[in-house]
Amino acid sequence: MKRRDFIKTAAFAGALAGGTAAAFPAPAIAKGLRKWNMTTTWPKNFPGLGTGAAKIAEFITKASDGRLSVDVYGAGELVPAFDAIDAVGNGSVEMGHGASYYWKGKTPAAQFISSIPFGLVAQEQNAWIYYGGGQALCDEVYATMGCKFFSGGNSGTQMGGWYNREINSIADYKGLKLRMPGLGGEVARAAGATVVNIPGGELLTSMQSGTIDALEWVGPYNDLAFGFHKAAKYYYYPGWHEPNAILDCFVNLKAFGELPADLQEIVTIACQAATVNMTSEMAARSGSALARLRGEFKVDVRPFPREVLKELKTLSRKVINDIAAGDALSQKILASLEKFQKEQMDYTDIAERAMLDARAL
């Protein structure tokens, strides 16, 4: 057994600091029991995202009968949210859960994995990961950070966000104080917005105090939980900046390599199951949350104007290509996604999209 397997939760701080971890009980070692920690970028059991991470841990622990037992920690409990990739990359934590674009400072290509403005929707993104060459490309990106990549959830198409200023033309983005991370934020910046990044927990007060004019978070289920309807006039759709959003589950490369093949397979299928599980939870709960937002809170739910979306789409292509331009791996990911999207769009247009239109007749 490796040193990692001896690390107990209680001894974690010492282990992180390089101290000697308390010994794992002898009977546990004899049975080949492994204990892993998962550090997440969300508060523990945060709706949809934290519960999605917990689902992966639950699947792995139950399916392995505790031979690989995973304990989940919220942001800041083991390491700060955005240090998760470093902690997992250097092996002080075995597993992490977050969103790829959080790691663009380490590996620029990571930001192209989570979501692309006007890019793939969830079903297409899954198709790219599992059957479109995506898994190998994502593994290549994460290997530069010492990790193995798994899709560990997907939000589905997000909402456009909560606004206290109307968006009637692209000019309305000028001077808009907007919270929007990722590539979408870069596009909004190019349209003239003042883009800020504020942690989720401070968003409501920032909106109430007028520090920001607008924000995007996830979708009806998560947004209702935060109470953004108390601070904003308009709830815009669609989330052009995040047509889907993969949540990533990353595992220390060495720790994963040292697992026996059956536990590797359990981790792999647990993440694959968690991917559809999270989208399902968010969709099911967003249905009823939207009904409440409309009915109980009389929220003004409105579409971005067609012309605004058209201009944002054109702008997105330019901004995204510019960002990818300086980095070979980013260009490789982007080229793969664009080729895949071209064929998928043609198919989705006559399958899911045509069906959704027919159903609405």
Place this chain on the structure above:
Amino acid sequence: MKRRDFIKTAAFAGALAGGTAAAFPAPAIAKGLRKWNMTTTWPKNFPGLGTGAAKIAEFITKASDGRLSVDVYGAGELVPAFDAIDAVGNGSVEMGHGASYYWKGKTPAAQFISSIPFGLVAQEQNAWIYYGGGQALCDEVYATMGCKFFSGGNSGTQMGGWYNREINSIADYKGLKLRMPGLGGEVARAAGATVVNIPGGELLTSMQSGTIDALEWVGPYNDLAFGFHKAAKYYYYPGWHEPNAILDCFVNLKAFGELPADLQEIVTIACQAATVNMTSEMAARSGSALARLRGEFKVDVRPFPREVLKELKTLSRKVINDIAAGDALSQKILASLEKFQKEQMDYTDIAERAMLDARAL
């Protein structure tokens, strides 16, 4: 260990007939090794459907390190395709893979699980199964057949099908010799079509000989594999009759109950992973198949006219309610699906659907 665990593949016929199965090797028993058979309604490794069933078996066998090893059999290898539910229900086979509407003769409510014309799309159907009360309702339906239910794949939105007669108005369904199973077939029959059910393997020749005027199968990937473009003039969309189609993985209730908790969890997450895996495979491969159908084979891909879809939608509601009317369990399933769809449609309209529209601008 139970008798079931002693059944060897080679001794299968004898076991089915109630004979004494050959003893399982002693070392295997000591290690707690179980061998299950999966009987499917597809030819072995049939594109998308058979490969999806094989994926479930592979996930389970690898994740359990062979403690539960699943062998997959094509239709007719152990029992005929449509006897699968009986063989699994009576325990002579442990596991099966097919489509719920195949079992409507045994339990009418089963036909409401696979797909409903103008009903849920795949993402919504998964949301219903995992977070909308669907799993418990499906378990209730399958328990009447001695089985536990799992979603074991989803085709996504299917195509409308291959036609040698144009559909310009609902009147064009009159006398149309159409291969379309399930509830969609009942709706087409109500519209005046002569609906026949023909096994997949005979479809191409039936179309070439004029025995049928039209057929639906799955989508571009599967349809190209069968070569229907060689026999039909028009490829219509969308598949209003199957906005999604769950493939079911059913397990003998007693066999499932006798598994230790970790193997139960492995079966559960393997099926959940396989659900998104199949949709991903079909989407990825349908993208390139459609490009080939359009480019290389110059297929005339065309939408059903709006008015036809509108009338089919109205007709569907009536036909479906009539079919459910005589059966309490059918009504219970249908009521749950309809309530769920109402909220989901409102959400999908401003999420996925609005995004697909924005992307196409």
